[in-house]
Ligand SMILES: *[C@@H]1O[C@H](CO)[C@@H](O)[C@H](O)[C@H]1NC(C)=O
Ligand SMILES: *[C@@H]1O[C@H](CO)[C@@H](O)[C@H](O)[C@H]1NC(C)=O
């Protein structure tokens with residue numbers, strides 16, 4: 089999964105571009121999830137496999153019956169998996185995929201002792217994220233989620249944190265849950281479950297829990313959005329690393345069976361297919377009455393059509409992020425003197441951060457406080473030795489590391505950055521010889537620069553973050569308050585299902601953090617938005633007295649407020665596209681009290697090939713008086729998927745937007761509904777005219793439903809004014825052959841010989857030195873529901889020819905084990921091949937190429953012409969002799985070199 093780094097998220101305002109690439113989630117070799125048609129004993133299943141597999145996880149739940157199994161010998165895993173799939177009473181078999189902890193941005197952490205905000209907690213709720221979503225009004229009215237159970241699937245919770253209840257179990261805030269994996273789990277090793285979901289090493293889940301339910305006994309005025317819910321904590325990540333979807337499926341089912349009223353997960357990986365197995369399991373839980381909210385993803389930089397799983401599941405509620413109106417920062421306390429006068433200031437320490445006792449004068453490369461690329465170039469010859477200074481550099485353009493390297497080249501050991509945006513950020517710049525980096529605010533930096541310019545001496549006294557006093561600083565977010573966070577991932581799915589559903593604040597969020605990691609932290613990500621939505625569901629359950637996922641999603645979507653699109657610090661006079669913001673920013677109080685209800689949460693008119701312009705939905709007046717409604721259409725910005733006719737990969741953020749809107753007609757358009765009655769209305773869409781269909785424009789907007797009682801609802805809709813099927817899915821220029829050891833995927837020359845380890849010894853390190861595996865690199869420009877990779881024999885030798893078949897006109901001896909791959913996101917797909925085929929045999933030595941076939945969107949998998957195809961160059965494989973000649977004969981089949989027929 090792609091990881092945006094800190095700079096990419098925060099520096100977007102200064103137009104810093106980074107190459108962003110998509111990567112498909114990796115699979116766990118030899119591990120499969122088996123779903124049963126009806127309940128059966130998983131140990132018995134494993135026993136029938138004759139000791140060839142072990143049970144990874146028993147997955148026998150009310151809503152999912154199955155197991156995940158690990159074939160000991162990954163050698164025959166595929167063959168065995170195919171055999172299992174054909175056994176009676178087996179519904180499906182799919183590989184275990186791995187997902188990372190979402191890449192959130194940690195801005196600052198710290199514990200503090202100040203009491204300045206305790207006053208606020210006693211009065212009405214003025215916590216900024218609550219003001220933005222109307223959550224404050226519930227607390228002011230005494231509605232706090234009492235009696236509602238929220239299951240959190242994450243890195244666990246530091247429930248010993250005083251603001252998270254201080255205990256675990258019956259009667260505690262965190263009253264149920266478990267640890268499915270243990271500290272040492274990293275996604276590749278064996279999970280070691282235990283009963284204790286404590287998070288003392290990661291932090292993500294502890295931050296999430298505080299957003300929902302932090303108690304008021306904290307020094308920073310943090311208020312959980314639903315302080316009286318009970319939390320269930322399902323720990324699915326170790327201290328670092330990934331999680332497999334079998335563990336996620338287990339955690340969801342446990343959270344469901346433990347009676348959670350709502351399940352929230354700030355986890356995901358690129359997908360774009362609601363059929364993804366994990367998403368399908370979450371959909372099933374929603375169908376059984378439990379709302380499931382999932383973070384939309386942090387891959388906004390990759391542009392449109394980048395929905396994340398399991399958020400992209402049918403009926404699963406995907407949560408986008410907007411930026412907080414306040415930028416909080418937990419700053420360390422330092423002091424400085426200008427010409428001898430002492431004052432204090434705040435900083436965010438970085439990595440490295442050895443600042444104890446550092447007291448040095450500042451030095452700056454120039455006095456331009458608007459310099460976009462301050463310190464990016466090597467310093468001039470005339471620069472003095474900087475070992476006796478702290479170098480003050482403005483943030484922006486090039487990387488922190490590059491700036492620190494330039495300073496270090498002149499002897500600097502310490503660097504202070506001043507920000508070019510609101511607040512401060514965590515700097516990571518490990519550079520040889522440098523002991524400390526940190527960041528101060530733009531204002532602080534400017535005032536120091538002015539003093540230096542006036543030839544004053546500015547001496548700064550620093551402190552280690554561990555020992556420095558900490559205080560909370562608030563900055564007005566004048567640039568991005570309430571706008572969609574640049575990082576929030578864009579839908580829709582490849583089948584034009586509306587994603588995300590709506591948004592909450594997720595950018596610059598102050599919440600609890602593990603005691604071991606500073607107790608409090610400011611983080612950004614859709615991971616921070618999702619739990620706020622979960623809390624809102626709890627508040628709505630209290631007020632509306634229903635837990636029905638559909639009713640609640642419909643009313644939240646209809647009452648949410650769409651916002652304008654913003655890029656490069658400026659808002660456009662156009663609503664942000666529905667694939668970015670869904671229904672808009674949640675307005676929880678309006679949702680809790682709405683008396684006009686819609687039967688749907690969004691509409692999709694699909695693409696031009698499957699244009700579905702007519703939809704019916706109902707409007708119910710549950711109020712006490714008759715209301716006259718009028719319907720109208722408000723268009724949002726149309727987003728072009730492709731930059732021009734040559735582009736096959738969607739544009740990175742921001743894509744080109746236009747003010748072309750669909751026109752909608754309503755029947756009836758205006759009508760009166762008596763109290764307690766409902767009416768079905770028909771909407772008919774005409775796609776916007778004059779768009780360039782080849783560039784796949786995605787149009788969207790809102791049906792507004794205004795009532796004479798003053799109510800105003802908006803129903804989001806979407807459509808594609810082009811053919812999804814016409815989009816090229818396989819990027820032939822990005823489909824090539826490289827070496828397994830080459831991380832930069834350099835293409836190899838034609839006819840290169842790869843010497844492979846003996847069959848079955850791919851993992852034996854004693855062969856590493858002498859072998860190299862070919863790596864197939866396939867780039868998917870758009871998602872593909874099915875990708876094949878055929879191994880095509882390029883010599884006429886009879887042993888191979890005898891075994892070769894023909895699939896869709898391509899001569900093939902089979903596919904590499906693990907192929908074909910289903911439900912693929914767009915991005916780069918890599919496969920390191922050790923010669924093993926999908927039937928468990930090894931390809932004989934000889935000359936081959938790979939023929940990659942990727943199914944077009946909405947394509948028929950049985951028809952060859954529905955696939956895009958790209959072939960690699962020809963390559964030759966040979967195997968090193970194995971330890972036993974018998975093995976060699978058995979696995980290699982006959983020699984198959986040209987000339988030996
Ligand atoms: C607190 O909120 C309640 C309910 O909205 C309101 O009636 C009251 O005036 C508010 N109190 C203050 C001090 O703002
Ligand atoms: C910060 O330092 C100043 C000067 O030493 C001191 O007066 C102030 O109390 C400190 N604040 C905190 C939160 O430690």
Ligand SMILES: *[C@@H]1O[C@H](CO)[C@@H](O)[C@H](O)[C@H]1NC(C)=O
Nearest residue numbers: 413414415562563564565566
């Ligand atoms: C922040 O914004 C609020 C509301 O607009 C205003 O009252 C306050 O003075 C601002 N604070 C700063 C430091 O600009």
Ligand SMILES: *[C@@H]1O[C@H](CO)[C@@H](O)[C@H](O)[C@H]1NC(C)=O
Nearest residue numbers: 583584585692694695698946
């Ligand atoms: C669009 O049409 C295709 C083909 O009928 C269908 O599979 C898909 O589910 C439709 N999408 C939506 C959102 O209805």
Ligand SMILES: *[C@@H]1O[C@H](CO)[C@@H](O)[C@H](O)[C@H]1NC(C)=O
Nearest residue numbers: 718719720722792793794800
């Ligand atoms: C309904 O209200 C919205 C928001 O106030 C407004 O933009 C829209 O024009 C109204 N529609 C009608 C038909 O009055």
Ligand SMILES: *[C@@H]1O[C@H](CO)[C@@H](O)[C@H](O)[C@H]1NC(C)=O
Nearest residue numbers: 837838839840882935962986
């Ligand atoms: C690769 O090998 C094939 C078959 O031997 C031959 O036809 C072709 O010319 C070779 N290509 C190169 C670049 O040598």
Ligand SMILES: *[C@@H]1O[C@H](CO)[C@@H](O)[C@H](O)[C@H]1NC(C)=O
Nearest residue numbers: 117118160161162276850851
């Ligand atoms: C083989 O190696 C791959 C990575 O090179 C690893 O992921 C896999 O777990 C290994 N399999 C076995 C059976 O050791």
Ligand SMILES: *[C@@H]1O[C@H](CO)[C@@H](O)[C@H](O)[C@H]1NC(C)=O
Nearest residue numbers: 852853854855856857858859
């Ligand atoms: C790999 O090669 C290096 C240097 O040629 C050698 O020192 C090392 O022992 C070899 N390792 C193995 C596992 O063969």
